[in-house]
Amino acid sequence: MMRPAIPPDRRLDHALAQMLFLKYRLGGLNRLGMATTNPRTLYQKIWDAHVVERRDDGTCLIYIDRHLVHEVTSPQAFEALRLAGRKVRRPDLTLAVPDHNLPTTARRDAQGARIPIADRESAQQLAALEHNAPEFGIRYIGDADREQGIVHVVGPEQGFSLPGATIVCGDSHTACHGGLGALAFGIGTSEVEHVLATQTLLLKQSKTMEVRVEGELTPGVTAKDVVLHITGVLGASGGTGYVIEYTGSVIRGLSVEGRLTVSNMAIEHGARAGLIAPDDKTIAYVKGRPYAPKGDDWDKAVAWWKSLATDPGATYDKVVVIDAADIAPSVTWGTSPEDVVPITGTVPAPDSFADASKRDAAAKSLAYMGLEPGQPMASVEIQNVFIGSCTNSRIEDLRAAAAVLKGRRKADTVKWAIVVPGSGLVKAMAEAEGLDRVFVDAGFEWREPGCSACLGMNPDKVPAGERCASTSNRNFVGRQGPGARTHLVSPAMAAAAAVAGHLTDVRDLI
Amino acid sequence: MEPVKEITGRAYPFGQKNVDTDVIIPSHWLKTITRDGLGRGAFETLRADPDNLFDSAEFKGSPILVAGDNFGCGSSREHAAWALFDLGVRAVIAPSFSDIFSGNAFKNGILTVVLPQEAVDRLVEVAKTDPIHIDLESQTVTTPFQDRFTFEIDPFRKHCLLHGLDEVGLTLARGDAIGAFEGTVRTDRPFLAKGTDVGVAA
Numbered sequence: 001m002m003r004p005a006i007p008p009d010r011r012l013d014h015a016l017a018q019m020l021f022l023k024y025r026l027g028g029l030n031r032l033g034m035a036t037t038n039p040r041t042l043y044q045k046i047w048d049a050h051v052v053e054r055r056d057d058g059t060c061l062i063y064i065d066r067h068l069v070h071e072v073t074s075p076q077a078f079e080a081l082r083l084a085g086r087k088v089r090r091p092d093l094t095l096a097v098p099d100h101n102l103p104t105t106a107r108r109d110a111q112g113a114r115i116p117i118a119d120r121e122s123a124q125q126l127a128a129l130e131h132n133a134p135e136f137g138i139r140y141i142g143d144a145d146r147e148q149g150i151v152h153v154v155g156p157e158q159g160f161s162l163p164g165a166t167i168v169c170g171d172s173h174t175a176c177h178g179g180l181g182a183l184a185f186g187i188g189t190s191e192v193e194h195v196l197a198t199q200t201l202l203l204k205q206s207k208t209m210e211v212r213v214e215g216e217l218t219p220g221v222t223a224k225d226v227v228l229h230i231t232g233v234l235g236a237s238g239g240t241g242y243v244i245e246y247t248g249s250v251i252r253g254l255s256v257e258g259r260l261t262v263s264n265m266a267i268e269h270g271a272r273a274g275l276i277a278p279d280d281k282t283i284a285y286v287k288g289r290p291y292a293p294k295g296d297d298w299d300k301a302v303a304w305w306k307s308l309a310t311d312p313g314a315t316y317d318k319v320v321v322i323d324a325a326d327i328a329p330s331v332t333w334g335t336s337p338e339d340v341v342p343i344t345g346t347v348p349a350p351d352s353f354a355d356a357s358k359r360d361a362a363a364k365s366l367a368y369m370g371l372e373p374g375q376p377m378a379s380v381e382i383q384n385v386f387i388g389s390c391t392n393s394r395i396e397d398l399r400a401a402a403a404v405l406k407g408r409r410k411a412d413t414v415k416w417a418i419v420v421p422g423s424g425l426v427k428a429m430a431e432a433e434g435l436d437r438v439f440v441d442a443g444f445e446w447r448e449p450g451c452s453a454c455l456g457m458n459p460d461k462v463p464a465g466e467r468c469a470s471t472s473n474r475n476f477v478g479r480q481g482p483g484a485r486t487h488l489v490s491p492a493m494a495a496a497a498a499v500a501g502h503l504t505d506v507r508d509l510i
Numbered sequence: 511m512e513p514v515k516e517i518t519g520r521a522y523p524f525g526q527k528n529v530d531t532d533v534i535i536p537s538h539w540l541k542t543i544t545r546d547g548l549g550r551g552a553f554e555t556l557r558a559d560p561d562n563l564f565d566s567a568e569f570k571g572s573p574i575l576v577a578g579d580n581f582g583c584g585s586s587r588e589h590a591a592w593a594l595f596d597l598g599v600r601a602v603i604a605p606s607f608s609d610i611f612s613g614n615a616f617k618n619g620i621l622t623v624v625l626p627q628e629a630v631d632r633l634v635e636v637a638k639t640d641p642i643h644i645d646l647e648s649q650t651v652t653t654p655f656q657d658r659f660t661f662e663i664d665p666f667r668k669h670c671l672l673h674g675l676d677e678v679g680l681t682l683a684r685g686d687a688i689g690a691f692e693g694t695v696r697t698d699r700p701f702l703a704k705g706t707d708v709g710v711a712a
């Protein structure tokens with residue numbers, strides 16, 4: 001390609017200018033420190049606003065605005081701080097909530113005394129957090145507090161998670177908070193320690209991918225179906241190395257809770273983080289929450305949030321376009337979240353896959369799942385139903401499930417059906433709306449908030465060999481209990497499966 | 511972290527290839543709340559054999575482990591490094607390591623020494639009867655028999671190990687820069703500067 005020639009006497013200037021351009025463009029600032037007009041993506045803008053220092057190799061020291069802590073990945077991080085005599089730099093930017101190990105049955109007896117937890121290790125992890133949080137000056141939401149819940153439900157609900165913020169948690173579904181337009185991702189225990197001590201992380205920038213979902217969703221198709229479909233299209237590792245921004249009319253049309261559902265599963269298609277640009281809906285959602293900005297701060301926040309959307313002309317490293325018309329109520333048939341088919345579809349034959357390793361994996365999945373190729377998905381009988389998890393346990397999820405269940409009952413062949421609200425506040429709201437009655441009348445158990453059967457770290461497990469229609473996010477081997485067979489679905493689809501006793505098309509019930 | 515300069519002592523003549531993190535520390539140890547005591551779970555399956563290397567009177571408590579190719583493959587669990595450290599291991603010598611394991615080892619003050627297969631074979635032989643000496647400053651592994659092997663190490667990691675600097679410590683040394691950044695946030699984006707104290711702050 002021809003480039004305009006640069007006269008020899010100007011070459012040095014040109015090289016210098018380019019260097020300066022490169023240097024300052026990275027920071028989104030020009031030489032005078034003013035914002036450049038270079039079009040940037042949402043991800044780039046949030047990144048640029050959090051660079052404390054840039055190293056020669058491109059690694060950046062990134063400031064972390066919000067740190068959520070739960071009981072599973074934090075004990076050794078606190079221990080390391082204690083051993084080294086270190087403090088938590090910003091306890092006020094840290095929030096601790098137990099969720100993974102808590103039982104979803106009553107936690108206090110009639111006298112208000114704690115009911116002991118049988119599993120010794122679960123009890124130890126919970127006790128460690130209860131002890132560590134106050135020792136390090138961190139706000140702790142306890143097991144019997146109304147605000148307690150799954151960390152990814154509590155963060156947005158409390159207004160602790162904010163658009164444009166960098167948010168971390170020792171948990172891979174931290175991407176959830178990206179639904180608000182926050183750069184949120186999971187970290188390991190040594191990084192938890194690093195953030196506690198320094199409020200920063202050393203990071204390299206990710207590539208960017210736009211997943212644009214255009215068109216209009218048909219009735220009965222929900223945010224969960226959108227993200228299952230995306231995962232099916234991209235594959236479980238399609239987003240590896242990327243931060244994904246979900247865009248398009250479908251995403252804009254989703255409620256904030258629906259957006260949290262979509263971003264929650266970014267990790268299931270391999271992405272470190274998912275992002276959805278904050279808009280008026282996001283701002284309305286955040287307003288008035290306990291830790292949301294107030295007064296002057298609020299006005300400044302809104303102005304900044306409105307400036308974050310990806311600029312026209314900004315480019316992504318990769319773009320994937322999805323037509324909403326292709327998205328049906330979806331289910332998984334295998335043991336990877338990418339194993340997605342429409343409910344009207346059939347179990348695929350392993351040899352229908354082009355890739356040899358996928359053929360192998362599919363054959364193993366089918367053996368584990370006890371399914372035959374060609375079997376219609378809508379004929380697969382289920383014995384358990386789980387409505388909950390950080391993907392689908394917010395009030396809109398419960399409303400959607402209750403709408404299907406109202407005036408109906410679960411099939412007798414469904415042995416265990418539970419609803420686990422994402423937080424105590426969601427639970428209270430649902431009870432105020434009478435949703436708990438609808439669930440109980442339909443034969444469901446109405447439980448206390450927590451992670452529950454999403455991963456069965458507490459006593460809520462699916463028995464070996466049995467199937468579960470689950471609104472959670474992972475269908476891995478043994479995820480819901482050893483030998484348990486998981487079918488990932490939306491809350492409405494889970495409710496429909498409970499009524500029918502087998503996976504079924506919710507559109508027949510609405 | 512304790513500085514790592516020289517490591518001298520008996521070495522486990524282990525030599526196995528593809529030792530994954532599940533062998534180093536089985537997954538049922540992951541529900542612990544402390545790094546201490548994980549040494550008891552280290553190589554638990556192998557140690558079910560009463561005649562195992564790790565509990566033998568001669569080798570128990572050795573500071574060096576000599577292993578085969580691809581040491582530490584498998585899951586990313588940091589518990590593998592914690593377990594080895596708790597067992598008393600301060601250096602692992604092998605022809606190659608999984609990236610994640612060597613990163614975790616480094617973070618926890620364990621030196622990973624990469625040497626060619628022949629050198630590792632020789633060290634396994636020596637270790638059966640005699641001590642091994644590792645000098646990080648000169649990047650050498652020597653034996654009482656005039657063996658001398660030099661190894662490569664990332665200069666940054668070497669510096670950190672020699673001075674006992676952990677990643678947290680290094681970032682803490684950038685405290686002024688972090689403080690300056692926080693100052694900017696307080697003026698430019700005050701709403702991000704306030705967290706759970708938002709109700710209290712003016």
Ligand code: SF4
Pocket residue numbers: 099100150151152171173389390391450451452454455472473
């Ligand atoms: S609900 Fe499930 S996915 Fe979400 S944080 Fe809990 S265990 Fe993880």
